[in-house]
Amino acid sequence: MNKEELLKAYKDTFGEEGKDVFFSPGRINVIGEHTDYNGGHVFPAAISLGVYGVYGPREDNKIRLYSGNVDGDIVEFDLDDSSVEKDDRFWTNYFKGMLTYLKQREDGNKINHGFNLYIKATLPSGSGLSSSAAIEMLMGIILKDEFDLDVDRPTLARLGQRTENEFVGLNSGIMDQFACIMGKKDSAIFLDCNTMEYEYKPLKLGDYEIIIMSTNKAHTLADSAYNDRVAECGDALKKLQTKLDIKALGELDEDTFDEYSYLINDETELKRARHAVSENQRTIRATKAMEANDLEKLGRLIDASHVSLHYDYEVTGKELDTLAESSWKQPGVLGARMIGGGFGGSAIAIVRKDKAEEFKKNVGKAYRDAIGYDASFYDAEIVDGTKRI
Numbered sequence: 450m451n452k453e454e455l456l457k458a459y460k461d462t463f464g465e466e467g468k469d470v471f472f473s474p475g476r477i478n479v480i481g482e483h484t485d486y487n488g489g490h491v492f493p494a495a496i497s498l499g500v501y502g503v504y505g506p507r508e509d510n511k512i513r514l515y516s517g518n519v520d521g522d523i524v525e526f527d528l529d530d531s532s533v534e535k536d537d538r539f540w541t542n543y544f545k546g547m548l549t550y551l552k553q554r555e556d557g558n559k560i561n562h563g564f565n566l567y568i569k570a571t572l573p574s575g576s577g578l579s580s581s582a583a584i585e586m587l588m589g590i591i592l593k594d595e596f597d598l599d600v601d602r603p604t605l606a607r608l609g610q611r612t613e614n615e616f617v618g619l620n621s622g623i624m625d626q627f628a629c630i631m632g633k634k635d636s637a638i639f640l641d642c643n644t645m646e647y648e649y650k651p652l653k654l655g656d657y658e659i660i661i662m663s664t665n666k667a668h669t670l671a672d673s674a675y676n677d678r679v680a681e682c683g684d685a686l687k688k689l690q691t692k693l694d695i696k697a698l699g700e701l702d703e704d705t706f707d708e709y710s711y712l713i714n715d716e717t718e719l720k721r722a723r724h725a726v727s728e729n730q731r732t733i734r735a736t737k738a739m740e741a742n743d744l745e746k747l748g749r750l751i752d753a754s755h756v757s758l759h760y761d762y763e764v765t766g767k768e769l770d771t772l773a774e775s776s777w778k779q780p781g782v783l784g785a786r787m788i789g790g791g792f793g794g795s796a797i798a799i800v801r802k803d804k805a806e807e808f809k810k811n812v813g814k815a816y817r818d819a820i821g822y823d824a825s826f827y828d829a830e831i832v833d834g835t836k837r838i
């Protein structure tokens with residue numbers, strides 16, 4: 450999408466000229482799934498599929514939002530309205546949450562007039578590529594820029610997480626928002642979600658590329674299962690804390706976990722915690738493997754991540770398993786796994802560039818045969834975080 454098209458769409462919608470255009474990326478995650486809210490590491494990157502936003506100020510106190518991807522009219526509410534929309538999937542909650550929390554900050558009274566906002570996504574919604582974080586961070590950067598707010602990017606990420614937790618009811622961690630807003634071109638972010646320390650690592654894949662595959666099965670019904678996983682890990686942690694001085698499962702290496710896992714006297718909780726611990730260690734090892742140019746090892750760790758998400762975390766499902774398992778059988782594939790919350794959504798595969806077309810053809814066919822409808826394949830670039838364009 451180019452700027453002219455977006456400004457024209459704004460004008461067609463609101464009947465006046467828009468002021469500024471912004472872009473907010475979606476994300477992939479190389480490895481480190483369901484580790485963020487367990488105080489472990491993640492390794493995501495922002496992608497060139499995302500959400501554009503055109504902003505125009507208003508003289509009154511109305512907020513008027515329009516999404517070029519949603520059937521329906523302009524949604525209007527008052528600047529002071531911080532009520533949660535009753536339908537928790539209603540898309541304006543993502544904007545309202547950010548607005549509410551930024552207004553509550555010390556310099557929040559700088560947000561002293563309304564605005565129009567037109568958004569249009571190139572990122573499929575509900576496909577595990579973080580369209581929700583993309584729109585939260587879009588709102589955050591627009592408010593920061595247009596009203597000159599004193600708020601840094603990691604804090605905006607936190608407010609996005611709070612929006613998911615409190616406005617949408619999903620007890621998700623910090624990864625999605627952090628990846629969208631802190632993204633850096635051609636790099637992935639190695640983030641320790643326990644300490645919030647992070648490091649950019651160039652995505653050095655040589656003759657290989659990352660292919661994104663969507664199951665085209667929305668994961669929207671997965672919220673309650675997601676919240677169950679968060680609760681199960683919390684219960685396991687409490688049992689370990691009776692003997693161990695730890696704040697998060699991410700602080701444990703596998704040896705210590707094995708030594709104390711007898712405390713977790715519940716099979717389900719034991720499996721969930723085992724994934725949180727092993728996935729965190731795999732993520733640390735994977736970044737080291739990439740730095741050492743050991744791409745074969747990186748690929749094996751990515752495969753192991755999927756297996757652990759299947760057996761221990763039980764968040765894959767037939768669609769994601771079909772994508773991963775058929776990817777593993779293709780020539781020139783280093784590794785493949787589901788990404789995001791699971792139960793639908795998307796997967797990634799690291800594929801030799803000269804095998805990419807054959808890969809998409811074969812996996813596409815295997816998916817159609819097993820599931821009955823098509824998967825989608827995306828080639829995305831790794832880009833910078835949310836910004837004005």
Ligand code: ADP
Pocket residue numbers: 500516517518519538539540541568569570573574575576577578579580581582584668669789
């Ligand atoms: P994901 O973040 O993986 O894409 P979520 O379920 O977390 O999936 O977020 C999807 C929700 O985000 C949608 O149900 C919708 O409310 C909102 N959303 C995403 N993209 C758009 C868009 N382009 N316009 C309006 N709402 C959107």
Ligand code: MG
Pocket residue numbers: 579580581582625
């Ligand atoms: Mg989301």
